[in-house]
Amino acid sequence: MKLNAQLWIGGVLTALFIAAALVSFIWTPHDVTALTIADKLKPPSALYLLGTDHFGRDLLSMLMVGARTSIAVALLAVGIGMGLGVPLGLLAAATRGSLLDEVVMRGNDLIFAFPSLVIAILITAVFGPSAVNAILAIGIFNIPVFARVTRGGALRLWTLDYILAARVAGKGRLRISFEHILPNITSLLIVQGTIQFSLGILAEAALSYVGLGAQPPTPSWGRMLAEAQTMIYTNPALAILPGLAIVAMVLGLNLMGDGLRDLLDPRVRRARG
Numbered sequence: 001m002k003l004n005a006q007l008w009i010g011g012v013l014t015a016l017f018i019a020a021a022l023v024s025f026i027w028t029p030h031d032v033t034a035l036t037i038a039d040k041l042k043p044p045s046a047l048y049l050l051g052t053d054h055f056g057r058d059l060l061s062m063l064m065v066g067a068r069t070s071i072a073v074a075l076l077a078v079g080i081g082m083g084l085g086v087p088l089g090l091l092a093a094a095t096r097g098s099l100l101d102e103v104v105m106r107g108n109d110l111i112f113a114f115p116s117l118v119i120a121i122l123i124t125a126v127f128g129p130s131a132v133n134a135i136l137a138i139g140i141f142n143i144p145v146f147a148r149v150t151r152g153g154a155l156r157l158w159t160l161d162y163i164l165a166a167r168v169a170g171k172g173r174l175r176i177s178f179e180h181i182l183p184n185i186t187s188l189l190i191v192q193g194t195i196q197f198s199l200g201i202l203a204e205a206a207l208s209y210v211g212l213g214a215q216p217p218t219p220s221w222g223r224m225l226a227e228a229q230t231m232i233y234t235n236p237a238l239a240i241l242p243g244l245a246i247v248a249m250v251l252g253l254n255l256m257g258d259g260l261r262d263l264l265d266p267r268v269r270r271a272r273g
């Protein structure tokens with residue numbers, strides 16, 4: 001099966017950032033926690049490939065560790081949303097029209113009424129700002145997204161003949177949901193997971209920008225932007241570099257999501273001949 005350009009470009013961009021994040025676990029050009037005031041605001045050079053910030057920290061090293069922070073927060077948040085939202089969506093679809101279905105869907109509506117930033121403010125007001133609380137906030141917001149997508153995809157399958165045959169064979173609704181429904185909506189969930197991953201990157205940057213995400217000395221793209229806003233005219237690279245990193249990462253994930261949709265959705269493949 002031929003891979004399309006969107007999937008290739010998105011996959012390469014995403015792989016580059018993931019590779020940078022993984023490498024940062026074992027190596028960075030400089031220590032991101034070391035403050036070298038004598039080298040502050042240095043331009044790009046052989047020693048500092050992208051220059052330094054107002055504390056003398058190496059920008060390339062901070063971008064690498066910032067990628068690790070953003071990816072980890074977004075990935076764990078999507079995992080929470082998928083791990084809780086998918087079973088809820090399957091149960092709601094299996095009991096369509098029941099009290100359980102109504103409770104699940106109204107609970108989803110309640111969470112949708114509060115954006116992830118508001119949920120983060122509520123959580124951090126109680127527990128304090130941190131990367132863990134950012135993960136919880138974004139993850140909670142992802143639960144109704146996956147529950148709705150799962151329920152919608154499952155409801156279409158419950159009307160098909162092979163599901164009726166499984167019910168005639170004596171299989172219960174819960175068993176059918178996990179043995180027959182879930183495998184056939186996996187492609188839908190993969191695409192949605194990719195989209196939510198990109199939104200998680202944006203959400204983490206936004207939370208860090210307002211001080212609710214990862215706390216110092218852990219670098220974060222959002223906090224790098226916040227720290228650079230007072231020096232946007234004197235040293236614009238401090239804002240441009242993390243901004244470009246966020247744009248490129250989100251663009252790569254969105255392109256990969258579109259490419260996966262085209263690759264995995266048979267209706268799209270048939271429409272494109």
